[in-house]
Amino acid sequence: MKEGPDIALTASLIGDPARANMLVALMDGRALTATELATEAGVTKQTASTHLARLVEGQLLTREVQGRHHYFRLTGSDVGAVLEALMGISAHRTGHRARPGPRDPALRYARVCYDHLAGEIGVTLFDRAKALGWMSNGEASLKLSNSGRLALTRFGLDMDELESQRRPVCRSCLDWSMRRHHLAGGLGKALLQEIFKKGWARRLPDSRVVAFSTAGKSEMLDWLNLASKPSPGS
Template sequence: MKEGPDIARVAALIGDPARANMLTALMAGRALTATELAQEAGVTAQTASSHLAKLQEGGIVEGRKQGRHRYFTLGNADIVELLETLMGIAQRTGHNRVRTGPKDPALRKARICYDHLAGEMGVALFENLQQRQLVSFEPGGDIKLTDAGAGFVTAFGLDLDHMRQLRRPLCRECLDWSMRRSHLAGALGAGLLQRMLDLGWARRLRDSRVVDFTPTGERAFYDLFSSLPNS
């Protein structure tokens, strides 16, 4: 008898094309209804509900009822990281979507990865934090915010005490599918992106994962992370 985790079940849940499209849509970090996810998957509402029931039973998504609608989100940070990693494998092995569009370069430059910044700018941010020793890797592979990093985060206007109380890691590494290097996830990654949005440096494009930086916002980004190469 085989023992241990059943990866085949998880792979089957994620691997169905319609369910994969739904999960990709949820990577934008917004809670979506079954109707909206049916449109993303190109299936009927009844078929979407069946898919979502399986994903929810498997712990891949979570559902909550609000008013007349039921909204779905990804199950947890592990699912987000897994999907981003699978996107990287698909990109590297040539399994790309047939149709590309003008948003593709923008997705590679800066996009949302559930609730944190990904793409070229997300990777550059994380690497800069490491270069300046604002974050460091622990022997076990965990990422720690240094004392200097805590001062930087507070000066940037983030409530570090609040982030440390959240039921999630403060710092987490997430492999970026387009860059094949890591960007910063966790409460700190989410907090940094939200602060940039609040400052008006960037905005979320409607019905897209693109994070669109204004020219002023992009200059401010590179001024703050001054050791980054400004392209």
């Protein structure tokens, strides 16, 4: 007897090669048009429209209309997390695509996973945060500690605003290239935005790659190392 949600339906939506390419193209959190997604999938606009209608109906994508243009984006970070995990399974069992491209090493180092930082440097950030005691595994999810909240406030994050959102503050996401976890949730998003704000890194145009400057990488690692030291007068 079948119990629980119908995972076969969702799996079938993701499992089609054209639809899978469309979903992966939206992994950087952008909204793209049907024409752009048709190019990503290697299909005609008419075929793309059929695929997109199914993805919207299956609640994997949401449609936004601005004038004559229809834009599509992932419905949320949970869809991005599923895609990231599937990419990890696929890389382990079936290898990479035939055309990984020159940016593949850069994607492995640092990239956007929907709206948070992934790749080698994302995993390093998450590991260091846990080592510093900023968060711990709770019964159902990660929990932010008082020391973590204080350190992140000093870093420049508005923790009151972050904790008032309906989205979980801390979540882990399985990194496809590292096969370990990086930080997702509202905190993962806020940290990446602050990294951009400080000028430590930038998004490459039309890419998921996050390019850290030499100085930016050094400053971030210095921040994580110095965060473990008590502040003057404490």
